[in-house]
Amino acid sequence: MSLLTKERDIVIPGEALAEGMDYLPGENTYRESEKIYSKVLGLASITGRVLKVTSLSGPYIPRVGDKIICKVTDITFSGWRIDTNTAYSAMLNVKDATARFIRKEEDLSKILSIGDYVVAMIVNVTSQNLIDLSMKEPGMHKLLGGRIIKINTHKVPRVIGKQGSMITLIKERTQTEITVGQNGLIWLKGTPEGELKAEQAIHLVEEKSHLEGLTEKIQQFLS
Amino acid sequence: MAYKKRVDGRKVDELRPMEAKAGVIPNADGSAYFKIGNTVAYAAVYGPRELYPKFLQNPKTGIIRCFYNMMPFSGSGERIRPGGNRRSKEISLVMTNALAPVIDLSEFPNTVVDIFVELPQTDAGTRCAAISAVAIALADAGIPMKDMVSSVAVGQVDGTVVADLNYNEEAYPAIVSDIPVAMLHNSKQVTLLQMDGEISKKDLLVALEMAKIATEQVYAVQMKALKERFQ
Amino acid sequence: MIIVNKETIAQLALQDKRLDGRGLTEYRTPIAIETNISKTAEGSVRVQIGQTIILAGLKMAIEKPYNDTPDEGGIMINAELVPLSGPQYEPGPPGKKAVELARVVDRGIREAKAIDMKKLCLVQGEKAWFITIDLVTLNDAGNLLDAAGLAALAVLKEAVFPAYEPHTGVIDYKTKTDQHLPLIKEPLPVTVYKISGQLLVDLTSQEEDAFEARLTVASDEKGILSALQKGGEAPLSIEEIDRIIDLALEKAKFLRGQLK
Numbered sequence: 204m205s206l207l208t209k210e211r212d213i214v215i216p217g218e219a220l221a222e223g224m225d226y227l228p229g230e231n232t233y234r235e236s237e238k239i240y241s242k243v244l245g246l247a248s249i250t251g252r253v254l255k256v257t258s259l260s261g262p263y264i265p266r267v268g269d270k271i272i273c274k275v276t277d278i279t280f281s282g283w284r285i286d287t288n289t290a291y292s293a294m295l296n297v298k299d300a301t302a303r304f305i306r307k308e309e310d311l312s313k314i315l316s317i318g319d320y321v322v323a324m325i326v327n328v329t330s331q332n333l334i335d336l337s338m339k340e341p342g343m344h345k346l347l348g349g350r351i352i353k354i355n356t357h358k359v360p361r362v363i364g365k366q367g368s369m370i371t372l373i374k375e376r377t378q379t380e381i382t383v384g385q386n387g388l389i390w391l392k393g394t395p396e397g398e399l400k401a402e403q404a405i406h407l408v409e410e411k412s413h414l415e416g417l418t419e420k421i422q423q424f425l426s
Numbered sequence: 427m428a429y430k431k432r433v434d435g436r437k438v439d440e441l442r443p444m445e446a447k448a449g450v451i452p453n454a455d456g457s458a459y460f461k462i463g464n465t466v467a468y469a470a471v472y473g474p475r476e477l478y479p480k481f482l483q484n485p486k487t488g489i490i491r492c493f494y495n496m497m498p499f500s501g502s503g504e505r506i507r508p509g510g511n512r513r514s515k516e517i518s519l520v521m522t523n524a525l526a527p528v529i530d531l532s533e534f535p536n537t538v539v540d541i542f543v544e545l546p547q548t549d550a551g552t553r554c555a556a557i558s559a560v561a562i563a564l565a566d567a568g569i570p571m572k573d574m575v576s577s578v579a580v581g582q583v584d585g586t587v588v589a590d591l592n593y594n595e596e597a598y599p600a601i602v603s604d605i606p607v608a609m610l611h612n613s614k615q616v617t618l619l620q621m622d623g624e625i626s627k628k629d630l631l632v633a634l635e636m637a638k639i640a641t642e643q644v645y646a647v648q649m650k651a652l653k654e655r656f657q
Numbered sequence: 658m659i660i661v662n663k664e665t666i667a668q669l670a671l672q673d674k675r676l677d678g679r680g681l682t683e684y685r686t687p688i689a690i691e692t693n694i695s696k697t698a699e700g701s702v703r704v705q706i707g708q709t710i711i712l713a714g715l716k717m718a719i720e721k722p723y724n725d726t727p728d729e730g731g732i733m734i735n736a737e738l739v740p741l742s743g744p745q746y747e748p749g750p751p752g753k754k755a756v757e758l759a760r761v762v763d764r765g766i767r768e769a770k771a772i773d774m775k776k777l778c779l780v781q782g783e784k785a786w787f788i789t790i791d792l793v794t795l796n797d798a799g800n801l802l803d804a805a806g807l808a809a810l811a812v813l814k815e816a817v818f819p820a821y822e823p824h825t826g827v828i829d830y831k832t833k834t835d836q837h838l839p840l841i842k843e844p845l846p847v848t849v850y851k852i853s854g855q856l857l858v859d860l861t862s863q864e865e866d867a868f869e870a871r872l873t874v875a876s877d878e879k880g881i882l883s884a885l886q887k888g889g890e891a892p893l894s895i896e897e898i899d900r901i902i903d904l905a906l907e908k909a910k911f912l913r914g915q916l917k
């Protein structure tokens with residue numbers, strides 16, 4: 204009848220988190236007879252009676268409503284095939300590509316061509332992880348110039364920060380336009396120096412996100 | 427004449443010194459270095475990623491594939507011709523079976539997680555070192571796993587049951603058995619079991635009891651490597 | 658990992674700039690060389706340039722000399738770009754890239770006559786030492802060729818003969834002598850790349866997608882060239898080749914300095 208871990212402990216797969224029936228298994232955990240175990244490498248957290256583990260690494264799992272950065276890999280009759288930086292490709296249907304009407308005979312490659320990167324929103328995910336994307340929502344667009352960097356997808360919330368505080372800090376200090384995709388791809392556009400500084404700041408957040416005083420560290424780095 | 431003093435002076439149940447580190451290959455989704463005595467294994471995990479040819483895909487789950495390889499200069503004698511052989515194919519297969527029971531890829535249907543192991547120097551126990559390295563690399567890659575897999579060989583040298591045989595013990599001029607074992611940390615279930623040599627059933631069971639304690643020591647090293655990754 | 662289009666890299670090069678802030682002719686840091694990483698090899702090193710990591714292991718064997726050089730031993734260099742080292746590599750026999758890498762490093766050493774092959778001969782026409790260097794990638798983050806060349810030279814300097822009993826003809830690989838190989842020159846390959854008409858060294862994987870032409874120049878410590886290999890589809894002018902060789906000689910000297 205006891206807890207075997209503390210809040211924010213790093214736990215490994217198979218590590219016992221609690222014994223007895225007082226606690227309930229939450230995200231990334233499971234119960235086997237008397238014990239609750241972690242299923243991933245991550246940070247333990249305890250909310251009331253529920254134990255969960257927040258992954259520190261691992262693949263991105265597509266969710267409806269997520270904004271992701273992805274690449275056009277093919278053009279079909281009905282739209283575009285898109286590489287999502289996951290094990291699953293996605294479809295962007297003609298009707299979901301822009302808010303304007305696309306005529307039947309229009310050349311789709313004039314709208315998006317193979318190799319283009321876009322910011323798009325996930326509008327549907329099936330049980331087999333087939334993904335539908337849309338670019339009709341505000342803020343969705345084709346990415347021109349700049350650079351795209353890839354980070355651990357589990358660090359995306361920390362790069363964004365509370366109410367966008369971290370990303371705003373980096374944008375302002377480096378004078379760089381930044382779009383963060385939930386799939387771990389981040390687009391940066393500014394001067395080469397600004398982009399590099401922003402890139403380094405983001406990687407610093409990625410590395411130090413589990414440590415105390417992160418904002419101060421980043422402020423110091425950017426000053 | 428029974429085997430009383432081990433060739434390198436270890437106690438019968440004592441493992442060779444171990445070292446492990448997670449996250450050693452930046453390109454990989456997860457990676458590890460694992461050393462036991464003079465046997466060194468690097469493991470890299472890529473995926474879940476798209477699986478081709480398509481007929482290999484499983485719509486209910488992702489699958490794993492292991493590729494074990496000894497570097498050409500890693501053997502104790504002559505250079506090993508690169509390109510794999512029957513032995514490396516067999517080890518790749520038993521490694522896959524040793525790891526698959528704990529891996530849960532149900533959230534990633536139709537995909538594959540590819541696992542590559544390369545050994546730059548060896549002194550017996552290579553498949554066990556490979557499995558122990560891979561378990562760290564899989565956890566580092568964030569792959570959901572119900573338990574850790576820890577692996578080490580046990581065996582019998584001239585009548586004495588010992589843990590973690592080195593090359594000189596495998597080649598000892600008497601009756602020797604070498605038994606690579608992988609065990610799950612929580613349930614103590616066996617996921618790898620092979621044997622070369624001769625041993626009685628009674629002694630085999632004694633050796634497997636010893637494997638429980640021996641794999642626990644491997645587990646402690648794996649756990650430390652994973653926790654240090656984020657400190 | 659960074660994704661950019663080729664034009665971005667080309668435009669930056671025109672302004673003497675690179676994605677990671679380096680100068681055009683600046684190598685990444687750290688450049689680290691660790692020796693004796695494999696006790697089973699007669700010599701072994703781990704070379705790191707930035708995030709590119711490669712291992713080299715040297716093995717020796719006694720074989721019959723070739724008919725046309727009955728009083729000489731030999732050397733062979735092999736490279737394995739293993740799938741452990743990057744998502745683009747697949748299991749299977751070495752591809753074109755691995756074969757080119759091995760052959761260019763091999764020629765740089767062989768043609769420089771860096772090893773006194775006669776000193777490898779044990780019994781004329783019958784027995785001589787043959788050296789094999791295997792290069793195995795751990796992490797391909799670009800410019801494998803320079804890293805491989807550095808690893809090959811480092812391992813030649815580091816390796817020692819195994820114990821050999823001439824009466825029985827048996828090599829005792831477990832016992833190492835303190836006798837080093839008869840290395841008389843120190844050739845190193847340096848690859849210079851052309852992007853937007855500018856010359857760059859030590860490209861990252863992203864930059865490698867954007868180069869127009871490259872020239873690998875192997876040279877020894879006296880500046881004598883021992884191998885050349887042009888790559889890429891764009892041509893090079895003689896004036897460019899002149900500048901490339903000057904740059905390659907300067908960088909070879911710099912890399913050789915890292916070995917000490």
